[in-house]
Amino acid sequence: MNREHSDNIRPIRFREGALQLLDQRRLPQESVWQTYQDAPAVAVAIRDMVVRGAPAIGITAAFGVVLACQRAAGQHDWRARVAVDIETLRGSRPTAVNLFWALDRMQAVVAASESVDAAVSETRAVAERMLEADIAGNRQLGALGAQLIDPGRGVLTHCNTGSLATGGYGTALGVIRAAWDAGRIKEVFADETRPWLQGSRLTAWELVHDGIPVQVLCEGAAASLLRSGRVGWVIVGADRIAANGDTANKIGTYGLALLARAHGVRFMVAAPVATIDFEMADGSGIPIEQRGEDEVLALAGQRVAADGARGYNPAFDVTPADLIDAIVTERGVVEAPTRERLATLREPAAAESATTGA
Known part of the structure; x- marks a missing residue:
């Protein structure tokens, strides 16, 4: 059974020398595009x-470098100015390896x-080639992952890993x-994903x-x-995958x-190869972003926690490889991931060149 679907959500666009981002803080109530003219503003965004989601962060940062070059035009020290902007972009968020992958190539x-x-x-x-390659790679990744799903049951996903995150x-x-289009999924469940x-x-909007x-x-309902x-499957994305999975x-x-x-229940991680940090031996070395306490103590700007309470707010956690049944990428599927199996996905040397736009 094939089901027709639409795929026209695009959260990133570059027009008339400016970067435009669909403001994901405003969804689903309203669709608002923010416009950026310089790299420091992109870092703040x-x-x-x-913008959020590891692939989307990387692509956004790449366009931030374009803005940095535009702003440096006509300056004798343009390389130094661009280098400062690239470092500002590097400091925007610490966990998503795609950010550093993209900036290395742009540098x-x-x-x-x-x-x-x-x-x-x-x-x-x-x-622009990064953006196009990401969409094409996601389609390939989706098709490969869908083949693992036996028809007849539902799937559970966490956070947002869709068009908005890529x-x-x-x-x-x-x-x-892809699995829905092929009639392999009966129903979809989405964790609320606090805070x-x-x-x-x-995810529900998409x-x-x-x-x-x-x-x-609510996350608390997942066990039951x-x-x-x-x-039949829990399917999630990734912000960084260590070399061991x-x-x-x-x-x-x-x-x-x-x-x-x-x-x-089987557990699938779906992410582009760019998300794999082959220099990171295991998950213990992955930096975990600690965000502001107000994100868990307040809701929509209104404090809900008792005065005097503190907030614990790590943005990410690390899932050990031995709990993952499959890592699905645009280059192939690695079941029961290990360091040796993941190494087969490593980009060939030719693809490491930034000029390929890989």
Whole structure:
């Protein structure tokens, strides 16, 4: 059974020399595009979660370098100015490896440019190829992941891993889209994903937009749902995957992996190869972003916790590789991931060049 779906959500665009981002803090109540003219403002947008999701952060940062080159035009010290902006972008969020992957490639393009005008042209071309390659890779990833899903049951996902978290189509949500189109999924459940509510605000919005039925649940309801037998796979994305398969993702993912193993439900991580940090031996070295206490002590700007209470607010946790049944990438599927199996996905040397736009 094939089901027609729409795929026209694109959260990042570059027009008339400016970067435009769909403000994900305002969804689903309203769709507001924010416009950026310089790299420091882009860094603030990443930090403040106007854009979020590891692939989308990387692409956004790449366009931030384009803006840096444009702003440096006509300056004798343009390379130094761009270098400062790149470091500002590097400091915007610490966990998503795609951010550093993209900036390394853009930095190499700048270094190879003979003039600032050439840098503007070449960085924009590479950033646009990154965006196009991300969407194409997500479609391939989605098709590969969908093949693992036996028809007849539902899936549970966490946070937002769709078009809003990427250049388009999505990673874990791309798998869900592809599986739904192929008639392999009976129903979709989305964790609310506190404290930013990416599941209820963003994932539910995307699925409703595409005509895919979705039920939102509090994280606390996941255990009973998994015990019910209605879910065959938990499908999540990743912000950084260590060389051994340990995976950092939105806080709450580790708990889902434990619950899935306890209830015989399979657990899938869907992410592009760029999310794999082959230099990071295991998950213990992955930096975990600690965000402001107010995000858990207040709701929509209104404090809900008792005065005097403190907030514990790690943005991510790390799921050990031995709890992951499959890591799905655009290059292939690695089941029961190990260091040796993941190494087969490593980019060939030719693809490491920033000028490929890989």
